[in-house]
Amino acid sequence: MILRLYQPADLDAMQRIAIAGFEQVSIDRKLQQRFGLLGETDWTDRKAFSIAEDVRGDPEGTFVAMDDDDLCGFITTWHDKQSSVGYIPNLAVASDHQGKGIGRLLIDKAISHFADLGLTVARIETLTNNSAGNHLYRSIGFEEIAQQIHFGMKINRES
Template identity: 75%
Template sequence: MILRRYQPADLIAMQRIAIEGFAEVSIDRKMQQRFGILGETDWTVRKAFSIEQDVRRDPDGAFVAVLGNDLCGFITTWHDQQTGVGYIPNLAVASHQQGKGLGRSLIQKALDHFDSLGLTVARIETLTNNAAGNHLYRGMGFEEIAQQIHFGLKIQNDGPPDCEP
């Protein structure tokens, strides 16, 4: 397996792996399941776009795992030099390669990248129902800092409320 920096030709494979990997742990998918398609855009389109935004924001902080000719995982990062924090917005491994230490290797690659930048803290977020992610992150020494609950409310657009004089 080779870990290397992202190249533009990797984007489509990264998006495919992200959509597959986030199917059960995506806030956008959960919102769509509850409220239907939002703004005429399926959650998979938004997820694919988020990966594109990640690599556009910091192409030098995106890394892929390649086995033979198969791109089988990736991690994206960005950083805030002022606070010394490195962020990991997306990490995904193809289902046929999960459980083989690939996620751990990708995180280590990101941590080494953060270290080379002189950063002091790495930050990653996941949902509580992402058992694999929670296990992996704790196993690599990440500490739980806080939990967050995401709420949604369907807004009934029946026109403006009646105004009383």
């Protein structure tokens, strides 16, 4: 297993892994299930776009896990030097590579990256139903800070 810096040719594989990995823990997917297609894009399109935005925003803070020539996981980051916080917006591991410690290695890489930048706090968010993520983050040393509830409501337009 090799961790390396993101390269532009990695984006398609990262997007596929993210869509598969976030299927059960995506707020956008839950909104779409409840209210139907939002605008003209499927939740998978928005997830793919968010990954592309992450790597555009901080390619030097995006890392991929490689098993031979197979991209099997990734992590994206961004940081706020003023608050000294490093953020992890997306972490995903291909289903056939889960349970092998790849997520932990990627988080360790992100935390090392944050330390190199002189940051003092790492932040990651997940939904309560993401049991694997919740377990992993706690086992690494992340502490639960707060819980947030996401509400949605269909807007009825009257002429």
